[in-house]
Amino acid sequence: MREKIIEKILESGMEFVSGEELSKQLGVSRAAIWKHIKALREEGYNIESVNRKGYRLAERPSDLLASNNICHELDTDIIGKKVISFETIDSTNDYAKQIATNENEGTTIVSEEQTSGRGRLGRHWHSKSHEGIWMSIILKPNIVPYKAPFITLIAGASIAKALNTLGVNTKIKWPNDVIVNGKKICGILTELSAEIERINYVVLGIGINVKTMEFSSEIENIATSLYKEGYNLSRVDVVKAIIKEFETLYFDYIHKNSKLETLKVCRNYSAIIGKKIYILQGEDRELVKCIDINEDGNLIVEKDNGSIKEIVSGEVSIRGEKGYV
Amino acid sequence: MREKIIEKILESGMEFVSGEELSKQLGVSRAAIWKHIKALREEGYNIESVNRKGYRLAERPSDLLASNNICHELDTDIIGKKVISFETIDSTNDYAKQIATNENEGTTIVSEEQTSGRGRLGRHWHSKSHEGIWMSIILKPNIVPYKAPFITLIAGASIAKALNTLGVNTKIKWPNDVIVNGKKICGILTELSAEIERINYVVLGIGINVKTMEFSSEIENIATSLYKEGYNLSRVDVVKAIIKEFETLYFDYIHKNSKLETLKVCRNYSAIIGKKIYILQGEDRELVKCIDINEDGNLIVEKDNGSIKEIVSGEVSIRGEKGYV
Numbered sequence: 001m002r003e004k005i006i007e008k009i010l011e012s013g014m015e016f017v018s019g020e021e022l023s024k025q026l027g028v029s030r031a032a033i034w035k036h037i038k039a040l041r042e043e044g045y046n047i048e049s050v051n052r053k054g055y056r057l058a059e060r061p062s063d064l065l066a067s068n069n070i071c072h073e074l075d076t077d078i079i080g081k082k083v084i085s086f087e088t089i090d091s092t093n094d095y096a097k098q099i100a101t102n103e104n105e106g107t108t109i110v111s112e113e114q115t116s117g118r119g120r121l122g123r124h125w126h127s128k129s130h131e132g133i134w135m136s137i138i139l140k141p142n143i144v145p146y147k148a149p150f151i152t153l154i155a156g157a158s159i160a161k162a163l164n165t166l167g168v169n170t171k172i173k174w175p176n177d178v179i180v181n182g183k184k185i186c187g188i189l190t191e192l193s194a195e196i197e198r199i200n201y202v203v204l205g206i207g208i209n210v211k212t213m214e215f216s217s218e219i220e221n222i223a224t225s226l227y228k229e230g231y232n233l234s235r236v237d238v239v240k241a242i243i244k245e246f247e248t249l250y251f252d253y254i255h256k257n258s259k260l261e262t263l264k265v266c267r268n269y270s271a272i273i274g275k276k277i278y279i280l281q282g283e284d285r286e287l288v289k290c291i292d293i294n295e296d297g298n299l300i301v302e303k304d305n306g307s308i309k310e311i312v313s314g315e316v317s318i319r320g321e322k323g324y325v
Numbered sequence: 326m327r328e329k330i331i332e333k334i335l336e337s338g339m340e341f342v343s344g345e346e347l348s349k350q351l352g353v354s355r356a357a358i359w360k361h362i363k364a365l366r367e368e369g370y371n372i373e374s375v376n377r378k379g380y381r382l383a384e385r386p387s388d389l390l391a392s393n394n395i396c397h398e399l400d401t402d403i404i405g406k407k408v409i410s411f412e413t414i415d416s417t418n419d420y421a422k423q424i425a426t427n428e429n430e431g432t433t434i435v436s437e438e439q440t441s442g443r444g445r446l447g448r449h450w451h452s453k454s455h456e457g458i459w460m461s462i463i464l465k466p467n468i469v470p471y472k473a474p475f476i477t478l479i480a481g482a483s484i485a486k487a488l489n490t491l492g493v494n495t496k497i498k499w500p501n502d503v504i505v506n507g508k509k510i511c512g513i514l515t516e517l518s519a520e521i522e523r524i525n526y527v528v529l530g531i532g533i534n535v536k537t538m539e540f541s542s543e544i545e546n547i548a549t550s551l552y553k554e555g556y557n558l559s560r561v562d563v564v565k566a567i568i569k570e571f572e573t574l575y576f577d578y579i580h581k582n583s584k585l586e587t588l589k590v591c592r593n594y595s596a597i598i599g600k601k602i603y604i605l606q607g608e609d610r611e612l613v614k615c616i617d618i619n620e621d622g623n624l625i626v627e628k629d630n631g632s633i634k635e636i637v638s639g640e641v642s643i644r645g646e647k648g649y650v
Binding site for chain 2: 120121144145146148149152189190191192193194195196197198200312313314
């Protein structure tokens with residue numbers, strides 16, 4: 001009901017819409033309309049009310065991850081054309097997986113809060129209310145499953161590019177950790193449902209710490225938020241910029257089989273090319289120098305003895321010589 | 326309840342178990358026990374009843390895909406240690422996917438009938454009651470997702486090896502079509518749920534035409550059944566043999582990282598090595614000669630101009646020079 005009220009108010013632009021009109025169109029009492037308006041104001045919508053005229057939106061509450069806000073003037077063809085928004089949900093990825101079979105490509109789920117947010121390898125992901133961007137995009141790429149992991153690189157590249165465009169000095173720690181001032185501000189959880197020959201769907205989960213100021217002791221040395229690093233951005237602007245960049249790079253890959261722009265972004269913003277890093281695999285730990293990211297998106301490193309090695313994402317972890325990066 | 330009655334009767338071996346005992350142990354009336362016994366007889370269980378002695382199984386109904394039959398003396402460590410059997414179900418793969426997260430590796434689903442059986446690429450798979458083996462195995466291999474497709478080769482190799490051991494002259498059309506007398510008797514549908522770095526689960530679906538005599542006109546030239554080709558085998562024996570062979574080859578791959586035995590089976594039983602085949606990709610069609618299957622499980626072919634090409638499963642289809650094989 002609140003979504004519908006906001007829709008009506010948005011539709012009327014700078015015109016007022018009366019409580020009576022809303023009550024008639026939506027089939028609820030004027031008292032109920034008033035109750036919802038009150039709740040919407042508490043959520044952050046700046047709704048003006050003038051006697052005998054009615055309601056209008058004084059200004060767009062640009063920091064609320066409501067579908068209306070995100071879809072408004074979003075200039076994409078597929079990604080984000082439908083946005084489903086929640087105040088709270090267990091996990092946007094889990095919800096996306098539930099509906100993926102019956103949704104079109106590009107449908108995007110956002111929530112102000114996740115009660116069971118997950119990171120990679122089943123780890124818990126802190127996703128407090130209104131502190132970040134917790135979103136999942138449903139994709140149905142017509143590619144063989146073994147080509148799906150590159151989508152994770154595309155996601156990292158899109159986020160880094162979008163944030164840099166918005167003025168945030170952002171780097172990428174291969175394969176797809178997006179970092180600001182040497183700390184992680186973003187997690188990407190790509191989940192795949194597939195037959196051996198074809199993909200049913202991919203759910204691309206993106207979690208970005210925007211306003212978080214407190215991190216638990218296990219992660220405070222490696223995690224940060226945009227606000228903590230001095231960037232005060234509208235979350236809606238960030239979401240829209242990411243969706244836009246992602247669609248361009250994703251379409252390059254899916255429709256033109258081109259990785260060029262993604263790889264360019266990954267190289268240009270790389271936090272590790274030219275640096276020494278540790279390659280971690282099980283109990284093993286090897287110090288190497290990062291040389292490049294090759295055309296497959298794999299990391300090229302040089303060992304101490306001068307030999308060159310290709311590192312495939314997913315098989316190893318990497319750490320900086322002196323800490324996280 | 327019927328499962329429990331059969332369990333009790335099986336437990337007692339050649340001894341009779343009285344209706345009174347069954348009624349007491351299972352907490353239902355003797356009339357109910359009698360009703361279930363009657364239904365079990367209709368399902369094919371040959372249950373003897375003798376006055377004042379009770380019930381016993383005169384002979385194991387070896388052709389029913391009941392979990393008791395399959396688990397009985399099944400000599401495996403993981404695969405098939407738990408079997409869930411149905412008279413009818415929509416799709417054993419769909420059921421397996423529903424329960425996969427909460428089940429242990431190796432849990433196997435069988436059904437006498439599938440009402441919505443699926444083959445690859447969403448195609449319908451005919452799975453009439455008691456005419457075949459419709460089964461799904463839940464796997465949780467600790468490998469990166471791009472290594473999962475090899476499991477499909479392992480499945481094909483296990484089935485071919487099991488059937489050959491049972492006296493059926495079986496060949497494999499790379500990557501995993503199992504064929505008898507030039508026609509397909511088996512379909513494999515491997516489905517994957519994964520993060521980019523790790524597998525949540527794999528559901529390995531296997532459909533084998535055992536007794537089917539009639540095929541629809543679209544597939545009658547390429548499909549057959551064991552019985553139609555002159556082989557009268559117990560379905561339970563076939564299932565047990567496949568599970569046993571599969572576990573061996575699967576463990577080789579997962580625990581020892583060894584593909585050797587699977588590749589040996591794929592080469593030895595290959596229907597196409599040494600022959601000319603068409604490589605089909607979209608509208609393209611190219612006649613080449615099959616040379617070998619390489620260590621990655623990919624097909625090595627020789628073009629007309631003498632150049633050698635490696636074919637990756639999933640990216641192309643293949644056809645024999647003169648038809649299916």
